[in-house]
Amino acid sequence: MDDPVLLTGAAGRVGQAILGGLADEYEWRLLDRDPPTGDPPGEFVVADVTDEEAVREAMEGVSVVIHLAGDPRPEAPWDSVLTNNIDGTKIVYEAAVDAGVDRVVFASSNHAVGAYETDDRTPEMYRPQGDVLLDGTELPRPSNLYGVSKAAGETLGRYYHDHHDLSVCCVRIGNLTEDHPPIDYERGQAMWLSYRDCAHLFDRAIRADYGYEIVYGISDNDRKYYSIEHARDVLGYEPRDNSAEFD
Structure with a gap:
């Protein structure tokens, strides 16, 4: 790929x-x-994702956008997620279409479906023998307003794909930690995503051919209530890590 990849929320x-x-x-x-704070591996644009002019300038000449920017706090209040996560994401999609970008990879979240974790399902659903497995075809059930904003970002992606032929992959990211999953925390182990599997998953989202997809971003854990089969099928995702290795 000769054109740059734009990564929002890079820090x-x-x-x-x-x-x-x-x-x-x-x-x-x-x-x-x-x-x-260090030596970044590319051109660095200091701007807020809600600054439409700056986003449009940063979008010039790129072929793929990975959109991570926004308020990441699960407890973030409505005024923040509306401005930073929903309005900011719309600005990114709109600028991508106008710039002729091929695809947007959108960082969604497990919080977009967090309310599936009901009292009658937990903690059994976090265990290898659990019978709940979300695969991306289910409707969003946000667990907080942050999750609402991520579900809105997925829906915006569907709109821009259907009406503007933009390729969009929404990655519902699990529990990202670098070295190992949380010990003695079943939910964290079930949704663990290692750093190297994260990089590989987004690499596949850059390279693969698709229209509009929702996939789950977790490692190949024995404990899991998110299916990674769709990510395997449409992206060629082959994770290398498993939270069971740290039991």
């Missing part, structure tokens, strides 16, 4: 996991509202 945890594994694989254009 965040997901951005650092992606760049940690893929810094040398692509030409990067990085956007974050905070200036870089």
Whole structure:
């Protein structure tokens, strides 16, 4: 790929996991509202994702956008998720269409479906023998307003795919930690995503051919209530890590 990949929210945890594994694989254009603290692997644009003019300028000449920017707090209030996560995501999609970008990879979240974890299902659903397995075809059931904003971002992606032929992959990211999953925390182990599997998953989302997809971003854990089969089928995702290795 000759054109740059635009990565919004590049200084965040997901951005650092992606760049940690893929810094040398692509030409990067990085956007974050905070200036870089080290030597970034590409052009760095200091801007807020709600700044439409800055986003449009950063979008020029890119072929793929990985959109991570927004308020990541599960407890974030409505005024923040509306401005940063919903309005900001719409700005990214709109600018991508106008710039002729091929695809947007949108960082959704497990919080978009967190309310499936009902009292009568937990903690059994977090265990290898659990009978609940979400596969991306289910409707969103947000667990908080942050989850509402991520469900809205998925729906915006569906709109821009259907009406503007933009390829969109929504990744419902699980529990991203670098070295190992949370010990003695069944839910965290069931939704663990290692840094290297995160980088590999987004690499496949950059390279694969698809229209509109929702996939789950977790490692190949023995404990899981998210299916990764769709990510395998449509993206060629082949995770290498498993939270059971740390039991």
